[in-house]
Amino acid sequence: MSDADWLAVWLTLKLAAVTTVVLLVIGTPIAWWLARTRSRLKQPIAALVAMPLVLPPTVLGFYLLLFLGPNGPAGALATSFGFGTLAFTFTGLVIGSVVYSLPFVVQPVHNAFEAIGRRPLEVAETLRASSWDRFFTVALPLARPGLLTATVLGFAHTVGEFGVVLMIGGAIPGQTKVLSVAVYEHVEALEYLHAHALSAGMIVFAFTVLLALYAINRRMEPLR
Amino acid sequence: MSELAVRLRTQLGTFRLDVDFVAPGRGITALFGPSGAGKTSVLRCAAGLERASEGLLSLNGVCWQDEARGLFVPAHRRAIGYVFQETSLFAHLSVRGNLEYGWKRTAAGERRIVFEQAVEWLRLGPLLDRGPENLSGGERQRVAIARALLTSPELLLLDEPLSALDEEAKAEILPYLERLHRELLVPAVYVSHALDDVIRLADYIVLLDAGKVREHGPLAALLTRVDLPIARGDAAGSIVEATAVEHEAAFHLTQLEFDGGRLTVPGQLPIGARVRVHIAARDVSVALAPPAPSSVLNTLPARVIDVTAHALGTATVRLAVGSATLLARITEKSVAALELASGQTVYVQIKSLALLR
Numbered sequence: 039m040s041d042a043d044w045l046a047v048w049l050t051l052k053l054a055a056v057t058t059v060v061l062l063v064i065g066t067p068i069a070w071w072l073a074r075t076r077s078r079l080k081q082p083i084a085a086l087v088a089m090p091l092v093l094p095p096t097v098l099g100f101y102l103l104l105f106l107g108p109n110g111p112a113g114a115l116a117t118s119f120g121f122g123t124l125a126f127t128f129t130g131l132v133i134g135s136v137v138y139s140l141p142f143v144v145q146p147v148h149n150a151f152e153a154i155g156r157r158p159l160e161v162a163e164t165l166r167a168s169s170w171d172r173f174f175t176v177a178l179p180l181a182r183p184g185l186l187t188a189t190v191l192g193f194a195h196t197v198g199e200f201g202v203v204l205m206i207g208g209a210i211p212g213q214t215k216v217l218s219v220a221v222y223e224h225v226e227a228l229e230y231l232h233a234h235a236l237s238a239g240m241i242v243f244a245f246t247v248l249l250a251l252y253a254i255n256r257r258m259e260p261l262r
Numbered sequence: 263m264s265e266l267a268v269r270l271r272t273q274l275g276t277f278r279l280d281v282d283f284v285a286p287g288r289g290i291t292a293l294f295g296p297s298g299a300g301k302t303s304v305l306r307c308a309a310g311l312e313r314a315s316e317g318l319l320s321l322n323g324v325c326w327q328d329e330a331r332g333l334f335v336p337a338h339r340r341a342i343g344y345v346f347q348e349t350s351l352f353a354h355l356s357v358r359g360n361l362e363y364g365w366k367r368t369a370a371g372e373r374r375i376v377f378e379q380a381v382e383w384l385r386l387g388p389l390l391d392r393g394p395e396n397l398s399g400g401e402r403q404r405v406a407i408a409r410a411l412l413t414s415p416e417l418l419l420l421d422e423p424l425s426a427l428d429e430e431a432k433a434e435i436l437p438y439l440e441r442l443h444r445e446l447l448v449p450a451v452y453v454s455h456a457l458d459d460v461i462r463l464a465d466y467i468v469l470l471d472a473g474k475v476r477e478h479g480p481l482a483a484l485l486t487r488v489d490l491p492i493a494r495g496d497a498a499g500s501i502v503e504a505t506a507v508e509h510e511a512a513f514h515l516t517q518l519e520f521d522g523g524r525l526t527v528p529g530q531l532p533i534g535a536r537v538r539v540h541i542a543a544r545d546v547s548v549a550l551a552p553p554a555p556s557s558v559l560n561t562l563p564a565r566v567i568d569v570t571a572h573a574l575g576t577a578t579v580r581l582a583v584g585s586a587t588l589l590a591r592i593t594e595k596s597v598a599a600l601e602l603a604s605g606q607t608v609y610v611q612i613k614s615l616a617l618l619r
Contacts, residue, residue, distance in 0.1 A: 157350055158350070158352060158353075160311050160337075160344075160346075161344070161346065161350045161352070162352075162363070163310075163311065163336075163337040163338050164309055164311070164337055164338075164342060164343070164344035164364075164410070164413075164419075165363050165364030165367060165409065166338050166339075166364055166367035166413055167338055167363075167367060168338055171338075171367075175363075176352060176354075179354040180352075180353065182354070
């Protein structure tokens with residue numbers, strides 16, 4: 039594998055890691071809200087979060103491009119703060135990946151919170167725990183299997199994304215040229231050997247991740 | 263002002279709760295009634311887990327809710343201990359972790375129960391490092407009780423803590439609850455639909471039906487009220503609080519004394535022990551003259567208070583024995599034959615009695 043390929047691998051892992059962290063920080067409160075709310079907005083918000091599951095990545099990428107580009111609201115805002123446009127940058131890629139992988143994080147965590155039910159939180163309440171305290175000492179630990187699933191899925195899904203990256207990131211080495219894009223370019227250039235190295239690696243990675251996920255879920259079951 | 267004042271009016275879905283009672287601020291108060299009567303709702307409101315739209319709650323002068331003033335103390339700031347119906351231990355914590363959860367969150371200055379004491383009391387020592395999934399139903403409930411006690415509550419709320427347990431586990435827990443009642447001066451509200459448990463544990467009883475308070479009063483008084491369903495049912499009976507005064511070692515018996523006379527019970531109770539005896543109405547017979555010696559040990563003079571006839575040819579006679587009131591379930595034919603009337607002096611024979619504690 040060439041240095042460029044290793045750079046793509048490194049960038050992919052960095053993107054996935056950053057995205058996963060951001061997703062957990064954003065997705066956990068959303069999942070909590072969805073699991074607890076009686077608001078009428080619950081269904082619309084849940085549908086909105088799930089949209090990336092059904093939309094073609096190009097559609098998502100197209101609008102993200104407009105949104106993040108120099109004339110889009112986010113892009114304009116970033117430019118006015120002196121960060122320059124967000125499209126075709128690593129930051130833009132993180133934003134795109136977060137949107138794209140959101141359902142893969144929110145849904146397992148949401149399910150885990152719902153599975154806990156109200157009772158453990160009520161118990162904590164009668165044991166003098168305030169609402170923040172209850173969230174961190176009861177809800178989060180009990181939702182651990184869901185959080186683990188969400189982490190693995192969010193990471194893996196970001197590693198595997200292609201369409202959105204292509205639309206908003208392009209293929210700037212070290213900036214936005216992730217593994218899937220590198221494979222695409224190798225194939226375009228008929229460099230099958232390089233494409234093989236990356237693709238085979240990807241297959242092994244995906245299999246390992248999913249295997250680990252199922253193993254973790256099995257081990258966690260008695261906790262529920 | 264040693265009292266628990268509860269006034270709640272609220273709509274919970276299709277269920278209307280409208281209760282108003284004042285119970286003593288000590289001992290065990292039972293909320294008794296059929297399922298769907300609103301017992302758990304009252305308890306949840308008392309805990310602050312539910313907020314009644316109109317409500318006034320206070321315990322021994324401390325107000326937890328007064329909607330007229332817009333006051334509502336959230337559950338985590340109320341000095342309550344809550345034991346839920348089913349197992350409610352935190353699955354992610356060990357027994358020790360569960361016990362420490364509330365303990366750590368109780369200000370050191372407010373702690374009145376020592377950690378080791380609660381552990382010792384409910385015999386949790388060997389279980390401390392286990393996870394909740396490795397405990398039996400009875401053990402889990404013991405942990406839950408200790409966990410609630412360790413927050414040093416001013417009021418203990420027990421929501422049918424025995425109902426999810428089998429007979430064996432129930433028999434395991436009951437002595438702890440009795441001990442709690444006897445030794446620990448924490449008042450408790452005990453929700454139950456099982457009369458047996460109520461008779462055993464409660465001092466005061468609130469009868470709930472369809473979201474309303476049907477009646478409330480001291481247990482002994484309410485059990486013998488023939489206008490209430492309990493005294494009309496098959497489980498009718500009365501309780502007598504008595505003191506163990508003498509052993510009859512040769513026969514393995516103990517004599518109990520109360521102001522209506524003496525009762526003989528099997529076994530050797532410690533002298534001086536206060537016990538509660540339950541006497542079922544169907545185990546009491548009435549005679550006009552002192553009965554000839556018979557195999558029935560317990561015979562006491564009594565005065566007829568009144569006679570209430572039921573359907574199917576039976577009647578309930580209320581009898582004053584000292585300051586206690588006993589019930590006798592006899593046939594109407596016997597009532598007629600003995601010409602029983604209020605004020606009459608008779609003799610009661612008690613065929614069997616149950617020693618409750």
